[in-house]
Amino acid sequence: MHAVIVSNGFPPKTELLQQEAQHSDLLIGADGGGNRILEKGLRPHIVIGDMDSFEKPENPGFEVIYEPDQETNDLEKALRLALDKGVETCHVLGAFGLRMDHSLKNLSVLKQFHDRFETLLYRDETFDAFMVQQQFSMKCEVGNIVSLFPLSGAVHGITTTGLRYKLSGEKLENGQRDGTSNETTDPEFSIQIESGDLIVFVERG
Structure with missing residues (x-):
């Protein structure tokens, strides 16, 4: 099972997000990453996080999971959800940018989770990181x-x-x-x- 997670860093361009979503079994928005998905005219299967960034539609038509735990960031929450759903390979978009501290934190998250998936990589328009x-x-x-x-x-x-x-x-x-x-x-x-x-x-x- 393959998942795509959209985090709340630099938003992926429409073409990249559409390509990734087309080949995924599960599209997850990590809090504000859900906004990025909706802005591109797509619909996530799930949005998860502490909901400090996500602008929830009145009738979303998808699952929204509120996880207030402040010991984990929204990407960690999304990755744990993916594992619970049986995901084996995972691409993360929007892991870098906007805030330097969030970018560094997400590198730490990559170390934490990389060996729990067959493949875990961060992707933008130019590079893959793993x-x-x-x-x-x-x-x-x-x-x-x-x-x-x-x-x-x-x-x-x-x-x-x-x-x-x-x-x-x-x-x-x-x-x-x-x-x-x-x-x-x-x-x-x-x-x-x-x-x-x-x-x-x-x-x-």
Whole structure:
């Protein structure tokens, strides 16, 4: 089962949201993300959150779940709901932007939930973002941007293939060295790490 969650960051463009919704079994608005869905002329299956942002229609025609818990943010609530519904793969739109602290929080949420889904990624018009903790490979057009970002402290033993700036058993660490703006040189690239939490941003196209 595949779900799309729309969070309340930079709103996805209509084309992206329509494409994602078309291929989803479940469309969830994370509080104000429900507004973004309705603004694009679509209807979510569920909107969940503490309802500090969602402008609920008079007769919504979909489920609205009020979750006042302030120990979790609205994206966490939506992801837990998706798991309860049996979702295996999940794309999140609108995870970044508008507020810097919310963007950073949502990276923490990605770490919290990534291993509970077969696939969990954050998507915008240009990039996909996801976590790698052991090894990963994917096909990609030559010349696409790939950025490697250590999420929490240091990531050790990083080895890459198919990228212009290769790493061979090396370390990336917050405040010391990161791997932004690398690019693919082959139709497939791979990343292997020994330890740590690595966020990978891949340009689509």
